[in-house]
Amino acid sequence: MTLKAILTQVKQLIPPLDGSLHKGQSGRFGVLGGALDYTGAPFFAAITSLRFGADLSHVICSPTAAGAIKTYSPDLIVHPILREDKPSEEVSAELDSILSRLHVLVIGPGLGREPYMQSYAKLALSLARKKEMYLVLDADALWMIGQELDLIKGYRRVVLTPNVAEFARLREQVGIDPNSPAEDRAALVSKALGGVTVLQKGATDIISVDAGKDAQETFTVDVLGGLKRCGGQGDILSGAVGTMLAWSKCYENGVFGDKSIPASRFPMLAAVGASVVTRTASRRAFEKEGRGVVTQDMLPEIGKAFAEVFGGEAQGKL
Template identity: 65%
Template sequence: MPVPRHIIEQFKQLIPPLNGSLHKGQSGRVAVLGGALDYTGAPFFASMSALRFGADLSHVICSPTAASAIKSYSPDLIVHPILREEESPDSLKPTLSSLLSRLHVLIIGPGLGREDYMQRFAKLALSLAKEQGMFIVLDADALWMVGQDLALIRGYRRAVLTPNVAEFKRLSEQADIDPNTPPKERAMQLSRVLGGVTVLQKGGEDIIATHTGGASAKDREASKVSTSQEENTEEQISIDTPGGLKRCGGQGDILSGSVGTVLAWGKCYEDGAYGDKTLPSSRISLLAAAAGSIVTRTASKRAFAKHGRGVVTQDMLGEIGGAFAESFVAEGDKGWGASNL
């Protein structure tokens, strides 16, 4: 089933123009929080895919034990080794709050792990990001974290969750979703229980669901969601864009970085950096999930076509630009600006 045309056209409104009118940072400032002793690849893939998708700046907030490795992977990344095991959340809070205030989106989870100190810092970052009205992507062990306390994310509609099959099953159980619910209705059920959080359920086809009712006035204010007629709507779409035939570890990190970049573009659009601001903010999370899914699946297909069974996630990074153009740039358009050059 093709992606609804209105989704594509609305997404194109969020694409920053490539006409020399923007300065550095107005095409998105993204951060990935994750990266501990055993996990350095995941935050690299998420943050690097953000750059390959089109973000201007990509930061990694990590443990000092992961920083040297991540820095060595690419000089394009800005690495902040501030998640020290011996530090308390209270002492870290001013530094982390100041850093997040300069960014558009926070991706929590790639390479996070489940060590107590990393989980504490992730909770702190999530709280600060919500206070600042940031868009948020939650993946991997950040999903495990919010599964332990769904109140951490409930009602925050500027968040996108990206669970795989196992993570979605666990979250559904933690949210008391009826196991007899038809499979294609479970993502929407989870979004409802979580008060309108956008759910991107990864699988043979990606199911994206968002329910915009049920949040408190405080959550609406934090999420900057309109109290108009959009408040009680819900929407679900499926993305069955062909991908590669091998599923290697790390592709979910590519997706997180891709979704995060579109959310960052959405924040720039919302702030008036470009565009006519006719698109409501409540659409941005759904559009980001859809565009990120399409490009990630297309990049996987392109990498698999070149490398076959031997494809690895690193091969996908170089395909993101081509996947974006294949998916969204019409013949005759110059660059990635699509409809708004």
């Protein structure tokens, strides 16, 4: 399938901007992360969801991160419930309440590896799976599942977004031969994990999902991005994938569209669409700022990149 053809399918998952939907029907996004030293990552993921077009964006974080994140943007809904000294039963009840309001949960940006944050991430993952939510796992959530692969094995509503180092570690953890062809490794990891969707970030992004019975789908996104990599761009991508999955959930629920696209394709389509838009936003920011580009420069480019990829009408341009 060509990029043009797959983006045509992705476009069907974009909520209409014609006044027919009310608040929340264009996606309710959540990200769990944000500890003492990491406040930028969950912010970038959460604000990307709004710049992409989600209606509401929630950050579930530690109190040590909440104050800073709140100052970054008043548009975000911040829940500082991940307290180290709080009874897990109390956090579980609060998490369950928040997750019941969301269409998707991104776990990992700014999560860190402190035991209490990792424990809460596992708890959130378990609750989300029970609700059959769509999930995106990035950063230290990938480290977490590497220690306990059964956390996600066989759960086909999840997208993993490893960078080069994270993918190499994950490949080793699931037992993939390091001498296997580079272009096949994402598919092999997907198969080993029971059909999760893998978005392997790199000079080109490789997106692969194993559908079982020797059936697999792999797509390579080689759309030009910026020539400088700086911390935070991966968080923008995870926010973009999450937003696409939130829209997919709305589509699946019959909020808009004709439901002709099967739910099994949503993670793949979300990953491809998000990859293309994120790389386009990166390119646009780099063209303006060059070597001095920082991730913050990408934020005002997201809407313009979205319109460039999907057309102005998809972005609601009059």
